[in-house]
Amino acid sequence: MARYGMALDYKNCINCKACEVACKEENGVLLGADKHRIWVGANEVAGQWPNLDIASAAFLPSQCQQCEDAPCQEVCPTHATYYDENGVVRVDSDKCILCTYCMNACPYDARYVDERTMTVDKCTFCSDTRLARGEMTTACQNTCPTKVRTFGDLDDPDSEISELLRTREHFSLKAHLGTKPKLFYLI
Amino acid sequence: MNIKNYIPIKEDISFNFKPTLLSIIIALISIGLIGLYLFGVVNFIQHGHHAYNVTREHPWGFLVGAYEFFVALAMGSVVIGASGIFYDIKVIKPLQKRLLIYGLLSLFAGFTAFLFEIGHPVTMIIYTAISGNVTSALFWLGVFYPLFMLFTLLTFISYTQNKGPIKLFAMLAIIFANSSVLTAGSIFGLLNARLFSSGIFYQIEFMVTAILGGIFLLTLITVLFNREDFKDAIIALKKVSISLLSLLLIMYIVRYLVGIYGNVPGKVDAINYIFHTKNFIIFELGLGIVFPLFVSVFGKRNNIGLFGIASFFGLVGIMFSRINLVNGVEVIPLQSMMTKVYQSVPSIVNYTPSITEYAIGVGAIGVFIFFMFLAEKILKLD
Numbered sequence: 402m403a404r405y406g407m408a409l410d411y412k413n414c415i416n417c418k419a420c421e422v423a424c425k426e427e428n429g430v431l432l433g434a435d436k437h438r439i440w441v442g443a444n445e446v447a448g449q450w451p452n453l454d455i456a457s458a459a460f461l462p463s464q465c466q467q468c469e470d471a472p473c474q475e476v477c478p479t480h481a482t483y484y485d486e487n488g489v490v491r492v493d494s495d496k497c498i499l500c501t502y503c504m505n506a507c508p509y510d511a512r513y514v515d516e517r518t519m520t521v522d523k524c525t526f527c528s529d530t531r532l533a534r535g536e537m538t539t540a541c542q543n544t545c546p547t548k549v550r551t552f553g554d555l556d557d558p559d560s561e562i563s564e565l566l567r568t569r570e571h572f573s574l575k576a577h578l579g580t581k582p583k584l585f586y587l588i
Numbered sequence: 589m590n591i592k593n594y595i596p597i598k599e600d601i602s603f604n605f606k607p608t609l610l611s612i613i614i615a616l617i618s619i620g621l622i623g624l625y626l627f628g629v630v631n632f633i634q635h636g637h638h639a640y641n642v643t644r645e646h647p648w649g650f651l652v653g654a655y656e657f658f659v660a661l662a663m664g665s666v667v668i669g670a671s672g673i674f675y676d677i678k679v680i681k682p683l684q685k686r687l688l689i690y691g692l693l694s695l696f697a698g699f700t701a702f703l704f705e706i707g708h709p710v711t712m713i714i715y716t717a718i719s720g721n722v723t724s725a726l727f728w729l730g731v732f733y734p735l736f737m738l739f740t741l742l743t744f745i746s747y748t749q750n751k752g753p754i755k756l757f758a759m760l761a762i763i764f765a766n767s768s769v770l771t772a773g774s775i776f777g778l779l780n781a782r783l784f785s786s787g788i789f790y791q792i793e794f795m796v797t798a799i800l801g802g803i804f805l806l807t808l809i810t811v812l813f814n815r816e817d818f819k820d821a822i823i824a825l826k827k828v829s830i831s832l833l834s835l836l837l838i839m840y841i842v843r844y845l846v847g848i849y850g851n852v853p854g855k856v857d858a859i860n861y862i863f864h865t866k867n868f869i870i871f872e873l874g875l876g877i878v879f880p881l882f883v884s885v886f887g888k889r890n891n892i893g894l895f896g897i898a899s900f901f902g903l904v905g906i907m908f909s910r911i912n913l914v915n916g917v918e919v920i921p922l923q924s925m926m927t928k929v930y931q932s933v934p935s936i937v938n939y940t941p942s943i944t945e946y947a948i949g950v951g952a953i954g955v956f957i958f959f960m961f962l963a964e965k966i967l968k969l970d
Contacts, residue, residue, distance in 0.1 A: 435644045479711070
């Protein structure tokens, strides 16, 4: 039993999108811009050529925030969205009715329709693939050339993520909504 | 068991109708709408959800709005009809049976739209029953709808048979109609991430517009079929509509002012956007609230004809209020950064319903008229 979370040293992100590709490859996410479990948000460079403010370009890698009080889980009428034993928010495709209520409830726009099963899908921290095979890294973490992501057990005081959260300041996205995300952005 | 012992079925069922100009026009419109509905359904069967213009950012579309419109009519009709029975309101008596049956039929018409919005309706029935999530408003709709239908039907049967605990059934029908419409509003009100709808505005708005919808529907039927015996009821309900329309207008003004002066990011943008669209200004506010209110206040007390026209536009306004709600909920993107290469940072999520969505949503009105036609021909409602 673990309580998985992820810390993101987002200032290291170079927007290479290797994480997006690795996620699609590992988890069999269909091609197409609308079908993604993870993404890199980018601020456009401010200013006009040649006076561009290069420093204004910022990248914010993101995905399902694996909330402890997940709005998507609360609104799901059939318990298709559930917390697994490791606190990961997952979808039981047999129970999903494709009402898309969870897509509207998620404050992070982290859900999409998987057109093979016609159910709503999302990031599962590679629970069905890498974690199921006994590996302890996610595909996005494993492939990142600048080590943006650190995945691990938040309940294990000796884990790398616990150490990072103890020693580095961090914030969560839309924390005011009370969703208690388990993705932490390191400052 | 003979069903005629419980349901007042006519002895000589005939589907003939007097070929007046009005009845022919209504019949042609209904057939056209049903044809449109079937076209939409066939398109959906061929292409599935690809036939819709809903997206990841705008997952709910026109059909959710159409469905919520019929829910409003259903609950409003039953609340008025069952209140007439429970409180012994004599003036509503000639309408009571119709109100109860129309309420049920409107809900069924709503289901004909909702059926094609939900991806897996059969799975929904099974897993809502065996794996229901009590924190979900959608689950509670699944609880309240069957109870609403049950007690509305029991009220209808016991009222026509004049036996059984009629008032108890009527009270329970009112309670579950209100529970259903409040829960339908809560589906939007409990979306904390969507500031346009989160809060209690839409629960109250749904209740108010539900009753208004019931009044408008009855007025329209009274005018179209020239039912002299309904006129006293409509005159009484017209007074109720003045209060409700005034309340609605005040609610909208306050909502706009609070939204603008509150200046909450995400909320103010959505309110600014929706409240400045033609759909809102002309249809929802102008035709749906201001015009019926003006007619109710300044029209002659007995001029049902003009109120009938206002009622038609009132129903159009309620339909647009649902569409504007669904659009307003989703119009502001939840991601504020560029997420696709070559796509600029989105400020508004654009959505225009597809032909298939229009066909099913608008065509469901034809299905509703067809249901009412069958009810008039098969049941003894007078």
